Amino acid sequence: MRFSLSDREVEIRNRARALVEQLIPYEIAVDEANDHVPPELEHEIRSIFLDSGYFAPNFPVEWGGAGLSLAEQVILEEQVGRLTNCLWSALWRPSNVLIHATPEQRSRYVEPNIRGEFRGCYAITEPEAGSDVSSLKTTATRVDGGYRLSGEKWFVTGGDASRFLLVAALVDSDPALPTIFFVDRDAPGLTFVRTPRMTHSVIYGHPEIRLDGVFVASDMVLGEVGQGISLTQDWFREERLMIAARCLGAAARCIELAHEFAESRVQFGRPIIENQAIQWMLADSATELAAAQALTYKIAADIESGIDVKLAHGRASMAKLFASEMVDRVTDRCVQIFGGRGYLRENPVERLSRDFRVDRIWEGTSEMQRLIIARAIRRRGLDSLTGA
Numbered sequence: 227m228r229f230s231l232s233d234r235e236v237e238i239r240n241r242a243r244a245l246v247e248q249l250i251p252y253e254i255a256v257d258e259a260n261d262h263v264p265p266e267l268e269h270e271i272r273s274i275f276l277d278s279g280y281f282a283p284n285f286p287v288e289w290g291g292a293g294l295s296l297a298e299q300v301i302l303e304e305q306v307g308r309l310t311n312c313l314w315s316a317l318w319r320p321s322n323v324l325i326h327a328t329p330e331q332r333s334r335y336v337e338p339n340i341r342g343e344f345r346g347c348y349a350i351t352e353p354e355a356g357s358d359v360s361s362l363k364t365t366a367t368r369v370d371g372g373y374r375l376s377g378e379k380w381f382v383t384g385g386d387a388s389r390f391l392l393v394a395a396l397v398d399s400d401p402a403l404p405t406i407f408f409v410d411r412d413a414p415g416l417t418f419v420r421t422p423r424m425t426h427s428v429i430y431g432h433p434e435i436r437l438d439g440v441f442v443a444s445d446m447v448l449g450e451v452g453q454g455i456s457l458t459q460d461w462f463r464e465e466r467l468m469i470a471a472r473c474l475g476a477a478a479r480c481i482e483l484a485h486e487f488a489e490s491r492v493q494f495g496r497p498i499i500e501n502q503a504i505q506w507m508l509a510d511s512a513t514e515l516a517a518a519q520a521l522t523y524k525i526a527a528d529i530e531s532g533i534d535v536k537l538a539h540g541r542a543s544m545a546k547l548f549a550s551e552m553v554d555r556v557t558d559r560c561v562q563i564f565g566g567r568g569y570l571r572e573n574p575v576e577r578l579s580r581d582f583r584v585d586r587i588w589e590g591t592s593e594m595q596r597l598i599i600a601r602a603i604r605r606r607g608l609d610s611l612t613g614a
Contacts (some may be wrong), residue, residue, distance in 0.1 A: 231301070238280075238298050242305035245278050249313055255307070256311040257427045257577060265455045268429055270386070272342060275317040282340040284319050286462065289332070290340040293319075296464075296530045300471040300522060307472025307481040310577035310610050312428040314472060315384070321348050321392060322464045323406065323457040326449040335390050335408060344389035347490045349379040349409075349435060350458060361457070362404060364437065366395040372443040373397070375407060378419075381588070386421055386431040393437065404454030408446040415440040417534065426580045459539060465589045466542040467529070470549035472524045473585055475579045477556040481508065483575055484560035487567070498563075507559040514556060518549040528613055537610050540602030544611060547595040550585035556583060 231239065252271055256263055265346055274338050283299050285291025294302065299319075306314035324346075339346050343607045356363035364377025385391065389411050397403035409416060421433040449457055485508055488499035498504050525541045533541075537585050557579035561568035568575055586592045602610050 234297060235301055238294070239301050239305060241278070242280070243308075244300050244310050245274070245280075246305055248274060248298055248348075249309055252313060252572065253310045253577065254572065256313060256429050257571060260427050260585070261423060263423070263429050271313060271316045271429065272318075274341045278317075280317060281316060281342055282320055284322055285325070285340055290337055296467070297523070297526045300467065300526045302473035303468045304475045304478075304519075304522075307475030310574050310581055311426065312430070313599060314579055315430055317562035318345055319468070320346065321461050322393070323386065323448065323461050328444065328445065331408060331448070331506065338389075345387060346390045346392060347382055347384040347388040348394075348461065349382045349385065349391045350394040351381045352377065352379060359419065360403075362394060362396055362399070364393065364395040365399045366397045366405060366407060366442075368398055369441070372441060372446065373407065375415075375440040375442060376436045378436050379437075380433045382435055383432050383588070384430040385418070385433045385435060391416075391435070392448060394458060397451055403452045404455045405451050406448040406457055407442050408438060408439075408448060409442055413440050413442070425583060426577075430579070433447055462589055463529070463535075463539055463542045466546035466595075467522065467526060469585050469589060470518070470525075473549040473553040474519050474522060475580060476516065476582050477511065477518070477553045478540075480553075480557050480560040480575050480578055481511050481515065481606060483573075484508065484511075484563040488563055504563055507563060507576055511556040511559050514552045516526075517544075518552045521545055524613070533613075536602075536606070540599055540606075540611050543590070543595040543598040546585075546589065547599065550582070553578075553582045554586060 228531055250273065252267070255267060259267070280292045280294070280302055282291035283294040283302055287293035294536060306317055318337065318339065321599065324336045327494065350559070352363055354363060356382060364375065364379065366373040366375050370408060375393060377395060379393065382391065391409045393407045393409045394404060395560055397405050415438040417436045417438070419434040419436050421431040424432060485499070488504050488508070489497055491498045522545045525545045529538045530543055547604070557575060560575045561579055564575060567573055
């Protein structure tokens with residue numbers, strides 16, 4: 227196990243931090259847009275990320291991506307996680323399962339996505355299937371030349387700005403055949419029902435969609451028929467680790483801002499940093515952040531070393547669980563340190579407290595992560611999670 231960054235990793239961290247500083251001025255505009263970010267504003271933010279050289283960090287250089295290692299991606303995502311209003315999402319990281327695309331699918335969908343020309347999204351959550359992806363109801367009925375997809379998808383993150391969707395459906399209603407399909411946004415029978423308002427105000431929305439007999443050709447299957455759950459788990463593992471990384475950055479920014487405020491804010495004749503209650507909140511926050519960072523970095527290194535996918539699944543859940551609950555506690559303490567100022571939307575700490583609450587829910591709730599971790603202990607023992 228290594229405890230220091232390489233020269234290349236330090237460079238990525240420093241360049242990413244400079245990139246964040248360049249983007250911070252856009253935060254208020256996105257927040258005030260109230261989920262209706264003007265296309266020109268989104269394009270301007272995306273262009274800055276494109277110019278950074280870190281676009282599509284999880285895809286190989288030969289595909290047009292940045293080709294970062296998993297550990298390097300964690301370092302990058304940790305820094306962009308400092309941004310409020312999910313501006314980090316404009317640094318597109320196409321779903322890692324797209325690596326299974328056929329040459330034709332790669333040319334038609336994946337490479338334009340990587341180049342920043344248009345994006346895709348993952349449509350898996352349903353009214354009755356959230357963390358439990360085995361409860362899918364959307365069906366793909368075989369017909370001549372392909373399939374007819376019918377069902378409803380909720381919380382399709384980025385769907386409002388996507389040209390194509392990756393839709394999870396059961397072939398012929400068979401629970402043993404969950405499959406991922408490419409579906410074009412303008413496909414007949416695909417309806418965007420609504421884009422509900424969320425707690426946070428973000429650059430991309432989370433619409434609900436309905437599929438009424440949407441035809442997809444046979445060559446629009448991603449991977450193989452019946453491979454949907456394993457592909458989704460591949461995506462979950464990566465995204466859970468990146469969620470953990472972004473939580474680190476958000477917590478760090480909150481602690482820095484709260485500390486700076488506590489040093490300058492005078493009450494009863496002295497800076498509030500001299501009050502033990504404030505000191506303890508900062509100390510607890512810094513300690514939890516350090517622990518979450520150590521865990522996340524270690525798990526990234528474990529997965530990168532090639533550990534068994536079942537071990538990787540449990541460890542990624544640990545990172546997401548601990549980091550997402552850590553950032554919730556840290557943002558809450560930091561809002562408290564700011565007092566009334568911590569409740570102003572102009573305060574980055576207030577915005578981060580709204581932005582990162584969802585990290586205990588999406589890509590699998592904290593409760594689901596605990597189930598995954600507990601099952602790993604029962605089936606493979608504690609060492610499978612600790613790496614001892």
